Amino acid sequence: MKTLHLKETDEDFDRGAEIIRDGGLVAFPTETVYGLGADALNPDAVLKIYRVKGRPADNPSIVHIADYEDIRELAAEVTEDMEILMKTFWPGPMTMIVPAKEIIPKVTTGGLDTVGIRMPRGASCRELVRRSGCPIAAPSANISGKPSPTEAQHVIDDFEGKIEAVIDGGPCQVGIESMVIDMTGSIPMILRPGILTRADFERALGKRILLDPTLNRKPDPEKAEHFRPKAPGQKYRHYAPKAPMIIFEGKDPEQVRGAMDAERLEREQLGQNVCVIDYEPGEERKAAKHFFARLREADREGVDVILAAALPENGVGFSVMNRMLKSAGFNIRKVD
Ligand code: TXA
Numbered sequence: 337m338k339t340l341h342l343k344e345t346d347e348d349f350d351r352g353a354e355i356i357r358d359g360g361l362v363a364f365p366t367e368t369v370y371g372l373g374a375d376a377l378n379p380d381a382v383l384k385i386y387r388v389k390g391r392p393a394d395n396p397s398i399v400h401i402a403d404y405e406d407i408r409e410l411a412a413e414v415t416e417d418m419e420i421l422m423k424t425f426w427p428g429p430m431t432m433i434v435p436a437k438e439i440i441p442k443v444t445t446g447g448l449d450t451v452g453i454r455m456p457r458g459a460s461c462r463e464l465v466r467r468s469g470c471p472i473a474a475p476s477a478n479i480s481g482k483p484s485p486t487e488a489q490h491v492i493d494d495f496e497g498k499i500e501a502v503i504d505g506g507p508c509q510v511g512i513e514s515m516v517i518d519m520t521g522s523i524p525m526i527l528r529p530g531i532l533t534r535a536d537f538e539r540a541l542g543k544r545i546l547l548d549p550t551l552n553r554k555p556d557p558e559k560a561e562h563f564r565p566k567a568p569g570q571k572y573r574h575y576a577p578k579a580p581m582i583i584f585e586g587k588d589p590e591q592v593r594g595a596m597d598a599e600r601l602e603r604e605q606l607g608q609n610v611c612v613i614d615y616e617p618g619e620e621r622k623a624a625k626h627f628f629a630r631l632r633e634a635d636r637e638g639v640d641v642i643l644a645a646a647l648p649e650n651g652v653g654f655s656v657m658n659r660m661l662k663s664a665g666f667n668i669r670k671v672d
């Protein structure tokens with residue numbers, strides 16, 4: 337198969353929409369990361385996404401829509417809280433888990449009776465939805481387990497010749513995936529943190545919300561019973577670079593940097609190629625934007641090891657650490 341390289345033009349959106357309508361796969365940019373899209377209501381088309389990504393069948397895909405009203409076709413119920421979140425954060429980096437209507441195939445929902453819905457910012461996805469006339473199921477456009485793609489080239493590296501088309505819209509502005517919030521319980525719960533924070537949601541809803549207690553915790557095989565993240569995707573190994581990665585963490589930033597520097601020097605003297613990822617407190621958004629691209633660059637350069645400084649785990653820092661901890665397989669070096 338030849339993968340078409342499309343741009344964000346009127347003509348190319350039509351071409352992409354036609355492919356979606358015909359049951360093919362089109363990768364497209366969103367403000368968070370690139371998605372790999374298919375007609376969400378066509379089980380054969382969605383199955384192709386799972387095959388090409390190597391994605392476990394029990395990991396549901398987010399369904400993308402173009403307009404607020406589209407949610408009514410897909411959600412069995414739209415509560416007042418959901419309305420508030422939609423109006424406040426859409427179009428934007430928020431996915432709401434809601435009770436699913438039966439028209440959504442089980443392949444799309446990973447067999448669940450709920451569905452994640454998102455209305456992204458940016459033209460590509462919404463134009464594809466509007467022009468194809470169907471909601472679009474799209475996980476991140478990476479081979480399962482690899483870092484999420486934040487540039488069209490990342491998608492090409494993983495899927496050239498394996499998907500019908502990719503739309504190039506330049507680098508993604510946010511760089512980490514949408515926040516996933518479960519609206520099906522009595523109290524909303526964040527299942528995956530993003531660039532929007534818990535505080536943003538509590539302000540919008542005027543009440544406390546929950547955070548999945550397994551987030552940013554190392555899975556303990558002894559306690560497998562207790563480690564059951566509510567978003568199926570959170571249980572899989574993720575975002576993994578080829579090289580081993582070590583996170584340096586401690587109270588004193590100076591000491592942390594000192595320890596990282598010493599480790600780097602020692603390894604360089606041994607002839608190793610070392611990648612250092614070091615963002616200052618206050619640079620959390622920048623870290624979010626560049627983190628995945630940095631991992632892919634390290635892969636390309638064939639580095640021997642990645643050393644990364646932990647960010648303070650609050651606000652956006654918590655969300656970046658959520659990705660960083662998984663990339664490193666929770667390999668943490670305490671510096672005290
Ligand atoms: O920013 C994003 O969300 C990107 C862009 C393309 O929209 N998409 C994305 O999709 O990151 P994906 O498939 O890589 O991550 C979706 C996450 C997974 O952890 C999945 O388990 C969870 O959302 N999820 C989806 N539907 C769910 C459901 N019904 N219940 C619980 N978790 C769900």
Ligand code: MG
Pocket residue numbers: 475476484
């Ligand atoms: Mg993903």
